[in-house]
Amino acid sequence: MNEDAKVVVIPCSGIGKALGKVSRTAAYKVIEEKPKTARTLCLALLTVGDEEAGKLISSTPCIAIDGCPNQCSAKNVLMSGGKLLAEVMVTDVLRNNRGLKPQGVIELNEDGLRLADLVAREVVERINGMVK
Amino acid sequence: MKMALPTTEVGIISCSGEEIPEGTVALVATRLVLEKLRPDKTVTICLPLFLAGDRNERDFAKVFPTITVDGCDKRCAQVATSNLSGRPAYSIVVSDIVKKYPAIKLKSLERLSEDEMKIARAVAEEIAAKVDAILKGRSAKTG
Numbered sequence: 101m102n103e104d105a106k107v108v109v110i111p112c113s114g115i116g117k118a119l120g121k122v123s124r125t126a127a128y129k130v131i132e133e134k135p136k137t138a139r140t141l142c143l144a145l146l147t148v149g150d151e152e153a154g155k156l157i158s159s160t161p162c163i164a165i166d167g168c169p170n171q172c173s174a175k176n177v178l179m180s181g182g183k184l185l186a187e188v189m190v191t192d193v194l195r196n197n198r199g200l201k202p203q204g205v206i207e208l209n210e211d212g213l214r215l216a217d218l219v220a221r222e223v224v225e226r227i228n229g230m231v232k
Numbered sequence: 233m234k235m236a237l238p239t240t241e242v243g244i245i246s247c248s249g250e251e252i253p254e255g256t257v258a259l260v261a262t263r264l265v266l267e268k269l270r271p272d273k274t275v276t277i278c279l280p281l282f283l284a285g286d287r288n289e290r291d292f293a294k295v296f297p298t299i300t301v302d303g304c305d306k307r308c309a310q311v312a313t314s315n316l317s318g319r320p321a322y323s324i325v326v327s328d329i330v331k332k333y334p335a336i337k338l339k340s341l342e343r344l345s346e347d348e349m350k351i352a353r354a355v356a357e358e359i360a361a362k363v364d365a366i367l368k369g370r371s372a373k374t375g
Contacts, residue, residue: 113248113278115259120278124250128342142255144247144308147283147316175284206263207343 105139107185107227108157111165112173113143118202119167119190122212126165126190126219133224137231146176157182161230163223166190186226193219242363243296244276245320247309253338253348254303254326260344261326261355262301269360273367279309282316293318297366299359303327322362329355 111127114120131138145153157177164173164187174187194200194215202212246262249255266274275296281289292298293313298320300309310323329351330338336347344352 111248111250113246113250113259113280115246115248115262115276116278124248125342127250140250142247142249142251142303142308143280144249144255144312145306147280147312148306148308150306150308170278170281170284172278172280172284176280179283206260206267 103139104136105160106137106231107139108141108160108162109138109165109223110141110143110157110162110173110177112167112170114167115205117167118204118208118212119194121167121205121208122190122202122216122219123165123167123173125208125213125216126188126223129216129220130223130227133220134227137227143173143176146180146182149180154180154182159183161185163188163226165219165223185230186223188219188222188226190215190219193222240367241273241275241296242270242321242366243292243298244274244301244359244363245279245292245298245309245313246276246301247303247307248279249303250341252303253340253344254330256303256341256344257326257330257338257348257352257355258301258303258309260349260352261359264352264356265359265363269356270363273363279312282312290317293320297321297370299324299362299366301326301355301359321366324355324358324362326351326355329358 109127111123167190200211203209246258299322300320302309
């Protein structure tokens with residue numbers, strides 16, 4: 101994992117829903133596209149108050165990707181003292197692309213992968229805006 | 233308020249583990265149990281909901297006997313469940329099970345290879361065995 105990253109992209113864990121898997125897949129796509137700029141972090145570390153994770157998110161801007169209105173990622177970042185630069189909601193991206201029917205948690209279907217691409221693009225735009 | 237404990241379902245809580253392949257294995261193994269091995273006997277909740285959610289979510293491990301599945305020895309799922317919800321009945325750590333497969337090196341964060349899926353299936357079988365043990369114990373108590 102890139103220790104010098106300028107932004108931490110944190111997806112929700114999303115084990116219960118396909119849109120959570122979309123958020124996770126989108127985060128990996130962002131890191132693949134921006135390996136020098138972006139990294140991720142285990143969201144679960146924030147739920148246990150991990151000191152190292154807390155230091156990272158309080159010193160590096162975070163972008164949360166959330167799969168559902170519970171907003172687990174954004175809320176955990178804020179409750180852990182993190183700097184939340186932006187939150188991208190998968191449901192918002194889906195609303196603008198109503199034809200997509202994402203399915204699957206172990207493995208996304210084609211529509212799920214397409215939605216993950218769109219979410220990733222939105223995150224990358226935020227990153228590009230930040231590091232201009 | 234005293235809650236009635238259901239005897240027919242077991243809660244499985246996986247760490248999210250986005251940074252490490254073991255986390256992805258934990259997540260996939262959990263889904264294999266939920267979808268294929270014990271679909272009518274298991275339920276789950278997203279771990280970060282213990283912080284982000286409300287009282288109903290935090291009561292999860294009080295309502296369901298629970299198995300936590302962690303990718304690494306930081307045991308985030310076990311610790312968070314214990315601290316924020318209730319003590320799990322069993323805790324499984326993927327990195328412990330990986331040691332039984334020295335020829336397989338976990339590398340994938342997203343899509344598991346066939347070798348990595350072998351480990352995910354082994355973890356899933358271990359979770360399923362714990363599910364059966366919990367339900368057997370509970371039916372013995374109520375039977």
